[in-house]
Amino acid sequence: MSAALASSVALITGASSGIGRATALRLASEGASVAVVARRGDRLGTLVAEIEAAGGVALAVVADITVRAEAEAAVQRVVDHFGRLDVLVNNAGVMLLGPVVGADVDEWERMLAVNVNGLLYVTRAALPHLLEAGESGPRRVADVVNISSIAGRVAWNGYGVYNLTKFGVNGFTESLRQEVTQRHVRVGVLEPGGVATELASHNRAEIQEAMTTPFYEQVEVLQPDDIADGIAFMVTRPRHASIGELWIMPTDQA
Numbered sequence: 001m002s003a004a005l006a007s008s009v010a011l012i013t014g015a016s017s018g019i020g021r022a023t024a025l026r027l028a029s030e031g032a033s034v035a036v037v038a039r040r041g042d043r044l045g046t047l048v049a050e051i052e053a054a055g056g057v058a059l060a061v062v063a064d065i066t067v068r069a070e071a072e073a074a075v076q077r078v079v080d081h082f083g084r085l086d087v088l089v090n091n092a093g094v095m096l097l098g099p100v101v102g103a104d105v106d107e108w109e110r111m112l113a114v115n116v117n118g119l120l121y122v123t124r125a126a127l128p129h130l131l132e133a134g135e136s137g138p139r140r141v142a143d144v145v146n147i148s149s150i151a152g153r154v155a156w157n158g159y160g161v162y163n164l165t166k167f168g169v170n171g172f173t174e175s176l177r178q179e180v181t182q183r184h185v186r187v188g189v190l191e192p193g194g195v196a197t198e199l200a201s202h203n204r205a206e207i208q209e210a211m212t213t214p215f216y217e218q219v220e221v222l223q224p225d226d227i228a229d230g231i232a233f234m235v236t237r238p239r240h241a242s243i244g245e246l247w248i249m250p251t252d253q254a
């Protein structure tokens with residue numbers, strides 16, 4: 001087992017499926033103890049068992065990160081359990097597409113709650129621990145990787161509020177990077193193109209039929225491991241090198 005993240009603790013939100021799950025497995029294989037956070041505890045339990053069976057160390061923390069108290073308690077639970085926090089991957093997210101005209105406001109609120117508020121709550125709670133890791137942790141550097149999207153760089157018709165959340169994540173990431181980078185907390189954003197996960201399946205049937213299914217059928221999309229690779233690259237750079245932005249696209253996606 002590579003020791004790039006030996007003695008380090010990583011917290012990954014949205015680890016019960018897709019990119020978060022692949023990232024937990026990957027960072028554990030790099031030697032990190034991983035805390036996996038999401039609402040579906042059964043999925044997290046299976047993942048922890050899988051990591052432990054491969055010789056890794058993992059902790060399941062069931063939390064709805066849109067509830068500020070739960071987000072804060074999740075970070076505290078990880079620090080209480082492992083005694084530290086070195087890497088935060090803000091990955092949990094939802095993508096509910098459709099026109100603004102006649103939109104379902106509940107869907108907007110769900111996206112804002114997870115993609116923006118949840119990310120902010122977890123980040124704020126984690127920062128004191130990450131700053132400590134940057135100063136005196138095993139690597140003397142800490143990492144925040146925010147999972148945005150190619151929809152955080154480019155806007156498309158029908159993606160309005162998802163675009164809003166991901167453009168917002170990009171702006172917040174760069175601002176936070178400038179705030180804490182000289183204290184050796186690296187903050188970067190990773191923007192995937194299409195990845196084969198559960199993400200699109202949360203859309204209403206008519207939206208899936210019109211917007212997501214044709215795309216996923218026409219393009220050879222990425223796999224969650226492709227994004228986990230990028231995250232592992234970002235958090236295993238030498239202490240003096242910080243990756244602020246990385247976008248990873250399916251070769252087929254123009």
Ligand code: NDP
Pocket residue numbers: 013014015016017018019020037038039040041043063064065066091092093094095114118147148149150191192193194195196197198199200
């Ligand atoms: P999935 O739907 O497979 O995973 C989303 C994860 O977020 C799940 O583990 C889910 O867990 C978690 N989550 C959702 N709501 C909450 C909540 N309230 N509290 C805690 N966890 C929550 O999708 P992906 O893996 O694709 O998505 C991961 C990230 O990647 C998202 O930010 C997405 O926007 C981004 N992305 C994905 C792309 C793609 O094509 N798939 C492209 C570009 C970006 P649970 O339901 O158990 O709580």
